[in-house]
Amino acid sequence: MTTQDARPSNAPGHGLDAGRAEAFLADFATMSAFGATGNGGVDRQAATPADIEQRRWLQSLLEQHGLRVEYDRIGNQFGLLELVPGAPYVVVGSHMDSQPTAGRYDGAYGVLAATHAIVRIAEELRETGELPQHNLAVVNWFNEEGSRFVPSMMGSSVYTGLMPLEAALAVTDHDGVSVQQALEPTGFLGDGDGPVAACCAEIHIEQGRLLEDSGTTIGLVTASWAASKYVVTVEGEQSHSGATVMPDRRDALLGASMLVVFARELADRFPGVLHTAVGQLDVYPNSPVVVASRVRLLLDLRCADEAVLAEANELLAAEIARIEERASVRLELERSHEWGINPYQPEGVALARSIAEQLGYPHDEILTVAGHDSINMKEIVPTVMLFVPSIQGISHNEGEETRDDDALAGLDVLTGVVRQLAMGGLGASTR
Numbered sequence: 001m002t003t004q005d006a007r008p009s010n011a012p013g014h015g016l017d018a019g020r021a022e023a024f025l026a027d028f029a030t031m032s033a034f035g036a037t038g039n040g041g042v043d044r045q046a047a048t049p050a051d052i053e054q055r056r057w058l059q060s061l062l063e064q065h066g067l068r069v070e071y072d073r074i075g076n077q078f079g080l081l082e083l084v085p086g087a088p089y090v091v092v093g094s095h096m097d098s099q100p101t102a103g104r105y106d107g108a109y110g111v112l113a114a115t116h117a118i119v120r121i122a123e124e125l126r127e128t129g130e131l132p133q134h135n136l137a138v139v140n141w142f143n144e145e146g147s148r149f150v151p152s153m154m155g156s157s158v159y160t161g162l163m164p165l166e167a168a169l170a171v172t173d174h175d176g177v178s179v180q181q182a183l184e185p186t187g188f189l190g191d192g193d194g195p196v197a198a199c200c201a202e203i204h205i206e207q208g209r210l211l212e213d214s215g216t217t218i219g220l221v222t223a224s225w226a227a228s229k230y231v232v233t234v235e236g237e238q239s240h241s242g243a244t245v246m247p248d249r250r251d252a253l254l255g256a257s258m259l260v261v262f263a264r265e266l267a268d269r270f271p272g273v274l275h276t277a278v279g280q281l282d283v284y285p286n287s288p289v290v291v292a293s294r295v296r297l298l299l300d301l302r303c304a305d306e307a308v309l310a311e312a313n314e315l316l317a318a319e320i321a322r323i324e325e326r327a328s329v330r331l332e333l334e335r336s337h338e339w340g341i342n343p344y345q346p347e348g349v350a351l352a353r354s355i356a357e358q359l360g361y362p363h364d365e366i367l368t369v370a371g372h373d374s375i376n377m378k379e380i381v382p383t384v385m386l387f388v389p390s391i392q393g394i395s396h397n398e399g400e401e402t403r404d405d406d407a408l409a410g411l412d413v414l415t416g417v418v419r420q421l422a423m424g425g426l427g428a429s430t431r
């Protein structure tokens with residue numbers, strides 16, 4: 001990465017005035033208390049009490065600032081500022097749900113930054129009397145993480161028409177509770193489709209360390225890595241772990257373990273291009289003195305090259321047959337979620353670059369390896385995605401951290417981008 005450092009070396013780490021900076025950091029601290037864990041992180045899986053409480057807090061924050069809060073049929077939370085009756089919206093935000101024992105920044109930073117950006121733009125418009133071309137909406141997408149309800153990016157997938165509503169509402173968690181059942185008592189299930197979008201912006205922590213390593217403050221996201229995610233079921237036969245003779249065993253956990261190891265070997269064949277992991281393993285009956293009869297696991301492949309991902313998927317299919325043979329088990333693979341390397345609209349990247357340049361922040365282009373709701377949104381409207389640095393690239397971990405100056409610099413750039421988008425900076429294509 002090359003870095004263009006336009007900011008004078010004696011400039012503060014961000015260009016916001018002290019009042020706005022303090023207000024953002026104070027709200028960020030309040031927000032981080034929802035689902036706080038012992039080690040500085042959070043646990044706010046979708047539609048759990050911590051996520052619900054936090055959404056209620058966001059609703060009151062949005063309402064205090066004069067935004068009207070609305071929920072769509074999959075529980076996406078919108079804070080609407082209608083300045084031009086009937087005009088479509090610049091939809092700005094991210095997600096506030098988290099992984100278990102996760103960090104404070106992933107997603108939540110982007111929703112709060114969207115809120116502060118929109119509130120500031122509204123104040124400025126009121127002062128100048130200018131009329132924007134589009135209305136403004138903060139969004140807190142439902143279940144981006146997909147940790148409680150698979151797949152990830154669920155709310156934005158339904159909003160963009162990439163996942164049928166009924167299928168999303170029917171997804172169940174580990175205890176058999178469906179999305180519909182989890183959301184119904186909260187009052188977060190609306191009866192509409194949400195605001196009509198003209199364009200979209202999202203800011204997020206990088207979750208890697210390219211920005212930090214290169215001394216870059218603002219990442220201009222040009223495209224996403226591709227992904228294939230699988231739900232795998234390994235079927236064996238329950239038996240006595242001591243008494244059953246070894247040749248008679250059909251050990252589902254052995255088959256699952258072979259797949260876990262193979263996933264790592266697969267990534268090692270394509271260093272730097274393919275990332276793989278098994279992130280969840282449910283073993284049945286998971287009991288002492290019992291050979292497991294069934295394992296369900298989630299396998300995740302991320303790739304910087306679609307041809308390599310296709311090859312990796314083929315190698316995986318071939319390995320399945322070998323594992324079935326060697327462990328005397330049956331494996332069933334269902335591809336639960338998939339996306340390609342689709343670029344963000346170049347005119348959005350150019351717009352973000354010009355704002356970062358004007359404001360004097362070191363910036364550069366970057367790819368996103370993690371999934372984001374903006375990956376869905378860019379399929380339907382022009383979308384700008386920004387990153388700020390993650391300290392040491394730590395993420396999905398309670399130790400996830402971003403420097404205050406970087407978080408505030410990101411808010412500054414996001415505000416500039418959303419201001420331009422509101423004025424029609426990327427035209428007016430609508431969902």
Ligand code: GLV
Pocket residue numbers: 144145152153369370371372
């Ligand atoms: C979601 O955050 C993902 O990367 O899949």
Ligand code: MN
Pocket residue numbers: 095106107144204371372
């Ligand atoms: Mn996220």
Ligand code: MN
Pocket residue numbers: 099106145396
């Ligand atoms: Mn995440």
